[in-house]
Amino acid sequence: MRASSPERPSRGSGVPTPRRRRASGRGSAEHDGAPRGIPEASIARLPLYLRALVAMADRGITSVSSEELAGASGVNSAKLRKDLSHLGSYGTRGVGYEVDYLVYQISRELGLTQDWAVAIIGIGNLGRALANYGGFATRGFRTACLIDADPNQVGQRVSGLAVRHLDDLEALIAEHRVAIGVIATPAGAAQEVADRLVAAGVRSVLNFAPAVLTVPPGVELRKVDLSTELQILAFHEQRRVSAVAFEAAANAVVPDDVGDVIDAELGPVAPAASGLRV
Amino acid sequence: MRASSPERPSRGSGVPTPRRRRASGRGSAEHDGAPRGIPEASIARLPLYLRALVAMADRGITSVSSEELAGASGVNSAKLRKDLSHLGSYGTRGVGYEVDYLVYQISRELGLTQDWAVAIIGIGNLGRALANYGGFATRGFRTACLIDADPNQVGQRVSGLAVRHLDDLEALIAEHRVAIGVIATPAGAAQEVADRLVAAGVRSVLNFAPAVLTVPPGVELRKVDLSTELQILAFHEQRRVSAVAFEAAANAVVPDDVGDVIDAELGPVAPAASGLRV
DNA sequence: GCGCTTTTGTGCGCGTGTTCACAAACCCGT
DNA sequence: ACGGGTTTGTGAACACGCGCACAAAAGCGC
Structure with missing residues (x-):
């Protein structure tokens, strides 16, 4: 079930269409330019909710209460409601949330209604696994290019994509309009790769290398650290x-x-x- | 550089041996049975410090200030000092911290002075990458067994270890005294695997499957979620x-x-x- | 049309973690 | 022996996120 229907879902049942977000309230109390300030902790949970909702939609469930969804996501129901309230008022009191509608709203908020081009740099054990990892993740992302510094790796096909050489990084980033860079290189190369990614215009970096990276402000850096x-x-x-x-x-x-x-x-x-x- | 020297390092230089933790203070204000309550957030940063310290030790650096170490770890120096102060008073005012000594203390606190047996369940793309990932991580861990449900995988050698069948999970856990279970199965199988791990006595689980797992209290569950x-x-x-x-x-x-x-x-x-x- | 039930949205108190800023402690030169 | 300079360890203020508990709202039956 894809979460890309742009138009409001018209309900077949007697459940009425939920209201849109309030014009009043703290939503408009934000600074200009930042439409609303959703706490980072809430954002980190949205993917969880989304996953649970998609699973429910696949099972044909059309409506869900905060209690049920919270259970499926492994969080407190009050926390769930507060998280969702940051997106808007998308529930119906006494009834719950319509699954499809919520899937769409969360997807939109997370920017998953479009596909982001992802580049994986470092095609070793981990990089190869990431490339093969079933379209990398859920929908919303497209593995656009694989990059490695080892000449022996270059040219090999991994998951239907040819590995390109690190020298072409900047050109590849531009060509594929890469938005997200995934660093799976050895620790020693990670900072240099990060610098080049940033210089090439990438502003979201996911780092798997066991190294502390520094990026300029405005660039979002997340890390996954197995050890x-x-x-x-x-x-x-x-x-x-x-x-x-x-x-x-x-x-x-x-x-x-x-x-x-x-x-x-x-x-x-x-x-x-x-x-x-x- | 291995951090396993049990005896106090005798300093060759003129730097005196730091004092041990204070007998007074909040350290002894804890409940019985919990020697000291180190905040979870601090614990999560200890591996960072340790990594930076080991890198320094390899470069021959013997002494480090909180400012330097904080810089190398990408954190605030005050936070670093507070984190370290939870372990004890291992610094020397006006001088800094002795690298080797701090490496040992953090290693000991993290329980890395012994090797923990790790089992990886699910030898797909990711599981194989984890198994091959250079001794899995830093020292302190030993990949004891690889387990998969697919008969075609069973018997294959990955990183020098033969893949065993899921049916033998309980026996393997017991045989190798596995302390940490790593779940790299598809989402559908994750909860069942987790249940069996816990039933077999494993109390630390690292989950890579995109699924919400529930474990009984007392079992430590962490998740790494790529998507x-x-x-x-x-x-x-x-x-x-x-x-x-x-x-x-x-x-x-x-x-x-x-x-x-x-x-x-x-x-x-x-x-x-x-x-x-x- | 009205009260009853259900469930959302949120105000508020609380605990945890972060940061500042400073006193205490230590080394070193004189 | 002592004062100056440096760095740790920590008290205190602050910020943030969590969860309780409840009022507001929606549906439903009578």
Whole structure:
């Protein structure tokens, strides 16, 4: 189910068309030029809602309450309603939200009613996986070009697209009107690639390389960091073990310098070898 | 450079050994069983600091100020200091932090002084990329087993490891003492895999499947969502275009119902086709 | 037409995280 | 031994996001 019908969906059932956003209220209290200021946290959840809604639409569900949609998205229903209220007043009190209509509104807000050209730079393991990843993601994006610095990679076809050389980056960006650059290079090359992308006019960058990138203001930079995610999980595993050991230590002695106990007992010891799975 | 030296590093230079964490203060104000409550936001940044520190250590840098480290990590220096202060008082006023020592302390806090066994479930494009991704990530993790439901995949060797069948999941988890499960299956299979992982004793799950998973309390679930990241970027691209169109519309007419202008002018129109790159 | 039920939209208090700014602590030169 | 310069660690103000709880609105039955 594609979310691109521009005209208002005319309802077949007796459910009336929801009103458009209020003329009054805080919506118009924004600065000029910024139509409305949707909190970043809300924006980050819109894709979740959209995914759940599309799944519902595919199953033939036409109407949904905030409670149901919140459940399907794994969030609090009040949070969901507040998020949606930032887009406008698209629900019907006592009834809920019409699925198709909401899909369209969220898609429009996220800019998915048009296709954005994506360039993937760095066709290694990860880059190749991204290129092959079923049209990369959901609709709204088109993998326009694949770029790599390795001459052996250049010319190879990945997912129906020929890999081009890094030297042609600027020309390719211009030619394909690339809006989003995906960096999947080794860490060492990431900043240079980012600089060149920005210089070529790209203002949205998604970085998979394990490196801290800096971009000029006005350029949106997001990062996906696999090792960081793993390390955060490791922390929580570690903490579980620590907590147990700490409690045992605290029951045994009541030291005035707790830190040394932790250093001495928890550091060298490898408690997970046996106690990892409880 | 491995961060596993358990004993306090004895300094060769004239820089004195930093003091351990204070016996007094809020550190001991925590509940029993939870040695110290480090904010989640701080934890998420520790891997960043660690990466920057390791890079510095490799370059032979032995001492670093909060300002320098913050710059290398792309964060505010005050935030960095507060984050580090949650671990203890590991700096020297007027001097800075000793790189090796801080690497060890952060590694220990993150539980990286031991290797955690990781299982990857779903050896498709992404799973294969993750398996090949240079030891998966930084040190501290060991890819213990690869699991897939497709009989054609089973037996294939990926990155030196034979792919095993999903039926053996529970046995493999137990055998390898897997602590972290990485889900790279299609969305439809993700929840079932998660349930089986949890039932088998895994309490840390990293989900790459585009699905909302629910796990019982006590299980740590993190997700990496490629399409969501793209869609967030698309939003900002869209907003740039919107802002321009909005301003133009606002200058042309001054309606009492601004919403209709947005709907009528911004919805159907495809401004990016020509104006995508300005 | 009217009250009853349901569900949205939101005002408000609360907790968490961020940032500023400064005192305390430390090194070093004299 | 001591004062000057530097950098950490942290108190306090601020900003932001979350969730409760409720009023407003819509549909429905009688």
